[in-house]
Amino acid sequence: MMKRNITLILILLILFNIFEGKLSIEKSDKMSNMDVRAGIYVVYATSNGGIFNVTYNQMSTYSFDPEINVTIDFNGMRRWGLYSLKNRTLLAGTLKSWRYFPLWISKYIGENDSLILFNSEFKVVAKNSETITVSNETLTLIYSRFTGSLINGDIILDGKLIHLQFNRTNMKFRIRYFNEIYPDWENLTLTLRQLNYTYHKILRVYSAGKSILGRDVWVCEIPARRREANILLIDGGMHGSEVISVKAALTIVRRILVDYNNIRELENTTIIVIPMLNPDGVEVSKYLPAQPSLMLRYSRKNARGVDLNRNFNYEWEKGGTSNYDSSTFRGIKPETEPEVKTLKQILENRNITFYINLHSGINAILIPAYNVNPYLDLYLSKIARGMSNILGYEVRKGGVYGGSADWALLGKDKATLSIIIELYGDKSKISEDWFLFYNPAEAYQVNEIVDKTYYTILYVLSNLNSWKNELKAENRSILNIQVIMASIAMLTIFISITLYICKRKIQTGSS
Ligand SMILES: [Zn+2]
DSSP states (O other): OOOHHHHHHHHHHHHHHHHHHHHGGGGGGGGGOOOOTTOOOEEEETTTTTTEEEEEOHHHHOOOOSSEEEEETTTTTTEEEEETTTTTTEEEESSSTOOSSBBBOOTOOOTOOEEEEEEEEEEEEEEEEEEEEEEEOOOOOEEEETTTTTTEEEEEETTEEEEEEEEEEEEOHHHHHHHTTTTHHHHHHHHHHHHHTTTTTTEEEEEEEEEEEEEEEEEEOOSSSSOOOOOEEEEEEOOOOOHHHHHHHHHHHHHHHTTTGGGGGTTTTTEEEEOSHHHHHHHHHHTTOOOOHHHHHHHHHHSOOOOOOOOHHHHHGSSSSSSSTSTTTTOOTTTOOOHHHHHHHHHHOOOOOOEEEEOSSSSEETTTTGGGGGTTHHHHIIIHHHHHHHOOOOOEEOOTTTTTIIEEEHHHSSSOOOEEOOOOOOOGGGTTTTHHSOOOOSHHHHHHHHHHHHHHHHHHHHHHHHHHHHHHHHHHHHHHHHHHHHHHHHHHHHHHHHHHHHHHHHHHHHO
């Protein structure tokens, strides 16, 4: 009997583990966060012809748990509340009857899940591609699946029942781009699950960490076929507004999987791709207003308002700004952000041979730490020039203090060759919509860019060994120079001492 129980427990444990492994992609599906940022407003019409104005205001300073300041104007009455973006709870303010914010919910809440609104339990009664409906049998509220924002329903404010109907907003719904071209986090998750299933023999998908609002930062790893001598690391979506970099990173994974048997270099090279390093930023880029001055900073940065590419610990205090409102706010200290820690860990714990950091905003290849780059010859004559020939982009003097590429090359113990590819930029679109400044509007444009990027990756793969050897030789010669300098210094000291002693001897002799 005892034996049978143990066997049963073992079987259950094994099953649970397999199940857990398969389901790992779904772990973050149910979240209590909300993807709203300062600068957004939503106007509702009430059933008696009134106007119910909701404004989402500036969070005043950097906060470990990001907050949103909400103001409601209704019938000449004003209420405000400070809410946590992580779990929708009231932190301060006069909206005391709303312990949990009812106007914005998590899009990942699933059918049969429940949430607390107006001190009562609401169940998700319907969820489709456009809306999420919740009800407590008396009241019903309908939310947008695209944003998580309330579309219409009955709310209770100060004991009064008010029916709200969405009227207008300054949000810009980029539904077509995200339906037809670019993946959001949920779509990426589903795509990776599919790829993992189809290519389970050659692809590993795992979460390397979580974003501020709880989204998994997915990693795709294609291990070397025989022996791992090199690792190529690629990341996209470090700036949430630059979703072309997410698309490019994901497509590179897909193309490598398809061409797997024809890529000779995969015998000894492992590929690691992080398609979306800043999922919270990507999520809001779907609908933040079009004015760049107002909104760009929130989609570019993480949910705590930190520019991830200014938070690394290499010359951190010289990069970005200390101004929280700025689009390049570097954080209050280096390496405070979980997304940064996730990337840093991979760069530190794995023996990465080459690191490619994907961005957009211009068409260029940026050489990291240009002014102090000790391997500039190698970059100018081979790495950047070869990449430029394929991409057709100019090579520029790069270098971002507090950026990941500079840190990889010079900030960590062992230098990792790194480069930034800026995939696309169209300044003429900035007045229309910042999104189109950073990302092409048409699929064929995206395909052209991603195609070129893929061939650039193949070029990098075929040169990894020789670049690695040049880096070693360069390091050896740097080391040799150091040894020679030290020897000269020692010799000088030795000669000086000998001369001094001789002089003393001569002097003593003469007196
Ligand atoms: Zn960028």
